[in-house]
Amino acid sequence: MSADPHVPPELSSFVGRVAELAAIGDAVTAGQVLTLVGPGGCGKTRLAIRVCRMAAEAWRDGVFWVGLEEEADGSHIARRMAAALDVLLPAGPDPVPALVSALRDRELLVVVDNCEHVLDDAARVIAAVLSKCPRVAVLATSRSTLGIAGERVWRVPPMGLADALELFLERVRAGAPDAVGGAEARSGARRICDRLDRLPLALELAAGWAGALSLAQIADSLSAPFALLDGGARTAPFRQRTLQGSMSWSHDLLDDDEQALFRRVGVFEPGFTADAVTRLAALGGPGRERLLKALRGLIDKSLVVADTTGPVARYRMLGVVRAYALARLQEAQEAAAARDLHLDIYSSLLEQVAPLLDTDKDAWRMQLGAAYPNVHAAVEWGLSRADPTQGRRLAAACVWLWHLEGRGTEGVRLLRRAAERGADERSPLQAEVLAALALVANTAEPGVEAFEVARAAQQLAAETNAPAAGRLARSLAALGRLAVGLTEALDEARAVRDEAVRAGDGFVVDSTEVFIGLVHVLADDYREAIEHLERAVEGHLGRGDRGMGSFALGWLALAAARSGALQRAGELAQRAVTTAEPLRDLHWTGSARAILAEIRVLQGRLDEATAALAPIDRLVAGAGQLPFITGWERCKAMLALEHGRPREAVEWCWREGRWQEEPSAEWLAPETQLVLAAALRQSGDHSAAARVLHALSDAPVTKQMPRIRAGALDELALLSHATDTERALHLHHEALRIRLDHDLVLDRVASLESLALLNLRRGAAETAGVLAGAAERARSDLGAAPRPFLRVADTSEELRARLQEPALHEAVEHGRAMDLPAAIGYATRARGPRRRPESGWESLTPAERSVAELAAQGLSNPEIATRLFVGRGTVKTHLAHIYVKLRVANRTELARAAAEPLNQHN
Known part of the structure; x- marks a missing residue:
């Protein structure tokens, strides 16, 4: 790219802006003016120089640069333009007609740089030239639009992050090459780019500090950017030697109303509206109409950015611009009054939209x-x-934003602070704050705090006559009763629902319906669960409550899946995801996706399960602290197991309890x-697996959860396959009985698969084949893919050899002809009768014989329990039976009586 003597040189490399350059180049057209508009330091001049160099050969008579940065008197603009174009002008009061005449037949591009401080005169000259010179194109740069007919405005955006990083790091390398390197430096560079809104001037000034401070220190110092960002090149125009100078230049060009509004809108975060701006009239000075006119002026002068794409126009200031505005607000001693008014404005907004909470929570959330x-x-x-009363009231009113969108952690922090500021008062407001804190904490952070706060809120609400807060708090406290028992939790949930029905509190009615349905799912009463959950879905989604609606849909999907309706379950789970996604909340969307993934695993569609979790995995990978997503870790563990990675599955399960100081299995969901x-069993750690299962079986809540009890029995049986097949058979059939009694359709198939494996181990190939074929048929009938007959932990050579037996394959075909009820009947009959004498060594079961052998060797009950992977209570029960059958009274007699029979047995 050759140098053009009419265009300023590029004294440093030009970085990025590929898309912008292409767009600007295409928009520069003969007979028209294109104005590059943006705040000071956004790179307008550098863009214009680069466009000139790229377009030089496209203009027959050349490209010419007219810099107005030193032009204090706009009356000389025409003569400055003439000098740049090598045009001689006669003396006279108005040189514009002569300039127009000289350019009439020329084909060229004129760049008029830095027009903002002589805007009217620059606009007049440019308009005159374009009106008579059809082959002349004008590219102007300004902090304000020219305001002439036919002007096309191209607002220069901040740099993209990648370009900003490249620019900043290149400038750092030029002055301090050792400062760049390593992840920490890169992280600091990114923080600098974000804090400086990716404005090129600010980045160049910040890079100048790299020889004195680390990049992390520079980033930390930018909370006050104007104090740090000085010391630009001495050859730069004075307004670009410091960020302060650049902003002062823009500020001084504002009229009085614009200056007043400029400093006052500094209190607004991005996204404020014209209505909010007009409320600033309460501070005195310009009235509502003058404020709107001043707002338009700030937009035209690139100090406020307008977004008019939505139904309501919204505005923002770039961070460095806002920092300067706040400094001027402080200087005018208006900061406290402006922030008080800002608090009033947004408190009023919450009150204005509050009725939508009961009719259209979606619309409320969007506003x-x-x-x-x-x-x-x-x-x-x-x-x-x-x-802090008004702040606490506003915090309580914001509860649904924090509950429904991805801001739960922030909500918990602010509501805790609101509760602390009111800790000494017993008031309805404090009850509302505590109830709000309990609601947000329930979804943002697992643990007992939410339930403890809910109980405190419930008590305070009753004391201070705050019924709405009391109902919400009571419904949340009911969740905590799950730790006591399902029956207790269900009774409390029904009582809260009935109270809410009488009060007409739709949210609490539908939320307790969800909870009642959830309890029925845990108790494996799916018919009742589906009835309550369908009612809750209708209520929540009717009000636009996506969070609880998606939660109810997820549990409805699980109820359908566990009762055998896998296809409907998949449809409901997909709907739960679709319902939650507009919330952009990791908790709600993640929980819905975890349920969808679990159902895909149950269907045997593992690739789809992985795909369901993929968006959450990507988000979580970039999170500093792993968020709370119900069921996510368990689904990752299930997938790892299905893919034959049991150790990885163990790690994922333990992650679910990472919220506890000392994680233990009892803190994990059943x-x-x-x-x-x-996972522990398949990884070979049978002792640890047995401990988890015995603790799970002994937990009070688990005794009310048939599916979990049956699953624990099935796993205990699998642990006994290699050591005590008769005990394993008994446990498998006990699990099957529970699954039959409670309509656990999908789990009945798991029973068939477990029994098939056990019979294969016992050498009963025909029975094993029939059960395996029947299980395969049942999975297909339910809408699930078949599973491998042998799991990862059961891949011994002996078992693999048995899979080749012809009798097995014939039996599999026979089993495929059976429906599920017929297969269950076959499994029950295949168990056969058990005939043992009433007393003596032959009367002992295999499990009792094992206990007797170890007891005779002198092992204690705990040692026997560990060796046999059973509970201590089980050992004690076995010994009692052994004493009766052998007619002995203690271990000494047992050892003496056992010596001869045990020797014969061994």
Whole structure:
């Protein structure tokens, strides 16, 4: 690219802006003016220079640069343009006609740089030239639009992140090459780019500090950018030697109304509206109409950015511009009054849209979501005041934003602060704050805090006559009763629902319906669960409550899946995901996707399960602290197991309990404990698997959860396959009995598969084949893919050899002809009768014989339990039976009586 003597030289490399250059180059047209508009330091001049160099050969008579940065008197613009174009002008009061005449037949591009301080005169000259010179194109740069007929405005955006990083790091290398290197430096560079809105001038000035501070220190110092960003090149125009100088240049060009509005809108976060701006009239000075006119002036002068693409125009200031505005606000001693008014504005907004909470929560969320940065700032300010009442009230009113969107952690922080500011008062407001905190904490952070706060809110609401807060708190406290037992939780949920029905509290009615349905799912009463959950889905989605609606759909999908309706379950789970996604919340969307993934695993569609979790995995990978997503870790563990990676599955299960200081299996969900036990067994750690299963079986809540009890029995049986096949057979059939009694259709298939494997181990190839074929048929009938007959942990050579037996293959075909009820009947009959004498050594079961042998060797009950992977209570029960059958009274007699029979047995 050859140099043009009429265009300023590029003294440093030009970085990025490929798309912008292409767009500007295409827009430069003969007979028209294109104005590059943007705040000081955004790169307008550098863009114009580069466009000139790229376009030089396209203009027959050349490209010419007219710089107005030193032009204090606009009356000389025409003569400055003439000098740049080598045009001689006669003396006279108005040189414009002569300039126009000289350019009439020429084909060229004129760049008029830095027009903002002589805007009227620059506009007049450019308009005159274009009116008579059809082959002349004008490219202007200005902080304000020219305002002439036919002007096309191209607002220069901040640099893209990749370009900004490249520019900043290149300038750092030029002055301090050792400062760039390593992930920490890269992270600091990115923070600098974000804090400086990716403005080229600010980045160049920040890079100048790299020889004195690390990039992380520079980033930390930019909370006050104007104090740091000085010391630009001495050859630069004075307004670009410091960021302060650049902003002062723009500020001084504003009229009085614009200056007043400029500093006052500094209190607004991005996303404020014209209505909010007009409320600033309460501070005195310009009235509503003058404020709107001043707002348009700030937009034209690139100090406020307008977004008019939505139904309501919204505005923002770039961060460095806003920092300068706030400094001027402080200087004018208006900061506290402006922030108080800002708090009033957004408190009024919450009151205005509150009726939508009961009719269209989706619409409420969308309106408040757009205003959230300002709502959040108002809460922060309100809680910092000497009287925090208004801030606390606003925080409580924001609860549904924090509950429904991806801001739960922030909501918990602010609501805790609001609760702390009111800790000494017993008031309805404090009850509302505590109830709000319990609601947000329930979805943002697992653990007992939400339930403890809910109980405190419930008590305070009753004391201070705050019924709405009391109902919400009571419904949340009911969740905590799950730790006591399903029956207790269900009774409390029904009582809360009935109270809410009488009060007409739709949200609490439908939320407790969800909870009642959830309890029925846990109790494996799917018919009742589906009835309540379908009612809750209708209620929540009717009000636009996507969060609870998606939650109810997810549990409805699980109820359908576990009762055998896998296709409907998949449809419901997909609907739960679709419902949650507009919330842009990792908790709600993640939980819905976890349920969808679990159902895809149950269907045997593992690739689809992985795909369901992929968006969440990507988001979580970039999160500093792993968020709380119900069921996510368990689904990752299930997938790892299906793919033959049991150790990885163990790790994923333990991650679910990472919120506890000392994670233990009892803090994991019962379903996760089952997956953990299976993973431990398949990884070879049978002792740990047995401990998890016995603790799970002994837990009070588990005794009310048939599916979990049956699953634990099945896993205990699998642990006994290699050591005590008769005990394993008994446990498998007990699990099957429970699954039959409670309509656990899908789990009945798992029973068939477990029994098939056990019979294969016992050498009963025909029975094993029939059960395996029947299980394959059942999975197909239910809409699931077949599973391998042998799992990863059961790949011994002996078993693999048995798979080749012809009798097995014939039996599999026979089993495929059976429906599920017929297969269950076959499995029950195949168990056959058991005939043993009433007393003596032959009367002992294999499990009792094993206990007797170890007891005779002198092992204690705990040692026997560990050796045989059973509970201590089980050992004690076996010994009692042994004493009766052998007619002995203690271990000494047992050892003496056992010596001869045990020797014969061995």
